[in-house]
Amino acid sequence: MRISPKYTQIVAITILGAATVFTVAILIFIIIFVLEKGLPILSFNFLFTNPTDMGRSGGILPILIGTVLLPVLAIIVAAPLGIGTSVYLVEFTHESRITRLIRFGTDCLAGVPSIIFGLFGFIFFVTILGMGWSIMSGGLSLAFMILPTIIRTSEEAIRSVPKAYREVSFSLGASRWQTVRKVVLPNALPGVVTGVVLGVGRSIEETAVVIFTAGSSLLIPTSLFDSTRTMAVHFYILAREGLSMDNAYGTAASLIIAVLIVNLSAYWMMHRFIARRN
Amino acid sequence: MEDNTKINDKIEIKNLDLFYGQFQALNAISMTIKPKLITALIGPSGCGKSTLLRCLNRMNDLIRGVRITGQVMLDGKDIYNSGMEITELRKKVGMVFQRPNPFPLSIYDNVVYGLRVAGIKGKNQLDEIAEMSLKSAWLWDQLKDKLHHPALPLPLDQQQRLCIARLLAVKPEVILMDEPCSALDPISTSKIEDLMHELKKDYTIIIVTHNMQQASRVSDYTAFYYIGNLIEFADTKKIFTAPDKKQTEDYISGRFG
Numbered sequence: 004m005r006i007s008p009k010y011t012q013i014v015a016i017t018i019l020g021a022a023t024v025f026t027v028a029i030l031i032f033i034i035i036f037v038l039e040k041g042l043p044i045l046s047f048n049f050l051f052t053n054p055t056d057m058g059r060s061g062g063i064l065p066i067l068i069g070t071v072l073l074p075v076l077a078i079i080v081a082a083p084l085g086i087g088t089s090v091y092l093v094e095f096t097h098e099s100r101i102t103r104l105i106r107f108g109t110d111c112l113a114g115v116p117s118i119i120f121g122l123f124g125f126i127f128f129v130t131i132l133g134m135g136w137s138i139m140s141g142g143l144s145l146a147f148m149i150l151p152t153i154i155r156t157s158e159e160a161i162r163s164v165p166k167a168y169r170e171v172s173f174s175l176g177a178s179r180w181q182t183v184r185k186v187v188l189p190n191a192l193p194g195v196v197t198g199v200v201l202g203v204g205r206s207i208e209e210t211a212v213v214i215f216t217a218g219s220s221l222l223i224p225t226s227l228f229d230s231t232r233t234m235a236v237h238f239y240i241l242a243r244e245g246l247s248m249d250n251a252y253g254t255a256a257s258l259i260i261a262v263l264i265v266n267l268s269a270y271w272m273m274h275r276f277i278a279r280r281n
Numbered sequence: 282m283e284d285n286t287k288i289n290d291k292i293e294i295k296n297l298d299l300f301y302g303q304f305q306a307l308n309a310i311s312m313t314i315k316p317k318l319i320t321a322l323i324g325p326s327g328c329g330k331s332t333l334l335r336c337l338n339r340m341n342d343l344i345r346g347v348r349i350t351g352q353v354m355l356d357g358k359d360i361y362n363s364g365m366e367i368t369e370l371r372k373k374v375g376m377v378f379q380r381p382n383p384f385p386l387s388i389y390d391n392v393v394y395g396l397r398v399a400g401i402k403g404k405n406q407l408d409e410i411a412e413m414s415l416k417s418a419w420l421w422d423q424l425k426d427k428l429h430h431p432a433l434p435l436p437l438d439q440q441q442r443l444c445i446a447r448l449l450a451v452k453p454e455v456i457l458m459d460e461p462c463s464a465l466d467p468i469s470t471s472k473i474e475d476l477m478h479e480l481k482k483d484y485t486i487i488i489v490t491h492n493m494q495q496a497s498r499v500s501d502y503t504a505f506y507y508i509g510n511l512i513e514f515a516d517t518k519k520i521f522t523a524p525d526k527k528q529t530e531d532y533i534s535g536r537f538g
Contacts, residue, residue, distance in 0.1 A: 175395035
């Protein structure tokens with residue numbers, strides 16, 4: 004017996020809709036759960052005073068600083084490298100065995116668990132290069148971790164710029180580099196920015212890499228070679244060692260809000276950019 | 282045709298072969314293009330007319346696996362073999378594409394794109410050339426008050442004339458047109474054709490077209506291509522009234538293609 008398409012359609016919509024509702028509900032539940040426990044703790048004082056007694060009491064000022072510094076350093080290193088690589092791969096090479104190999108390599112790296120990058124950073128930056136547990140080691144390791152994401156997203160963005168724009172630009176006497184700078188990159192920018200923001204998000208949230216490479220000092224860093232602690236690590240240590248669940252949730256809430264701010268400002272920047280161009 | 286042989290040829294194509302990998306797309310093409318006249322390339326799809334057009338500003342260089350032998354002389358210099366800078370060549374031999382393709386920039390920024398790329402920065406000079414180019418493309422009166430508006434919302438025929446203005450700004454000598462009206466309605470098409478008549482006073486124009494009426498209306502010379510071969514090349518009147526070859530006659534009378 005054949006079921007009428009009218010009914011299979013209803014069943015399909017119900018299942019798909021239920022999946023969506025379920026997913027969104029879980030996400031909202033997690034966010035509300037954390038915010039409910041954390042927001043009462045959050046205050047100006049909490050954010051801008053030093054922790055005391057290993058974080059059992061006091062605020063998270065040094066952690067806030069660490070959480071800003073590490074991703075910033077990671078992006079400063081990874082964004083030019085990643086965007087440069089993707090421009091080179093798309094605009095200056097032909098599809099060949101080598102480019103396919105590079106692409107396969109970046110795909111593999113993108114799937115490597117972050118703790119492997121942490122271990123690599125520990126062995127290479129912390130030990131071999133003697134940078135110790137420091138903002139530098141942590142930032143560079145995070146940079147390597149987010150590099151594949153940035154390369155792949157910017158590559159897609161650059162590739163999706165219409166071929167016609169390039170042709171016109173060449174036909175008006177522009178060199179390849181001029182074409183990249185004046186036509187390809189501006190049009191790929193929203194996609195490129197998305198990749199960079201994903202990278203910022205991933206490095207703000209990262210725990211394993213940071214523990215291995217930046218350590219977990221609670222002091223305010225005075226140089227790039229000081230150890231530091233990020234919110235994610237702070238949260239992990241507070242919760243894991245049972246130091247203070249209240250402060251752990253306070254930190255978690257700040258982390259969620261920080262990620263929200265990063266994403267919103269990126270969207271805002273992108274919209275402004277697109278609006279300005281049109 | 283004999284009367285014109287005294288005029289120096291603008292472009293001379295000598296024995297040009299083009300291969301995409303193993304496939305030969307053009308067979309021993311030889312033809313000459315007279316200056317300040319319109320030459321039309323006609324023929325059924327896949328006959329190689331667009332490919333030939335793209336040999337003239339070396340746009341085929343962008344495609345991998347293309348191999349070209351033979352010569353294309355521009356004012357007596359081989360563009361494939363004279364140490365000619367490819368960017369210089371493309372400034373001399375400009376192109377209008379099938380679909381209007383303004384950049385997603387303002388009207389003004391579109392027109393001066395080629396100038397900026399060439400390193401011209403002076404605002405007065407840019408303004409002056411932009412105005413001249415828009416005037417030559419018959420757009421100045423409509424667009425002079427919204428130069429800094431985006432170009433993409435313009436109607437298609439204005440977009441196409443904007444692309445022509447953008448090209449005129451770099452002062453080309455030859456304009457290649459690759460089916461410039463195929464995305465346009467008949468009224469817009471006739472505007473572009475009128476514009477071509479005006480432009481031929483100053484520019485050598487080569488147009489690829491599917492539209493035989495268009496070829497007969499706008500061109501002085503017509504070349505008929507079929508499967509990578511130049512079948513017949515003569516005065517447009519002769520091609521459309523008394524072609525020498527049977528294939529030409531069959532094509533223009535609509536028996537195939």
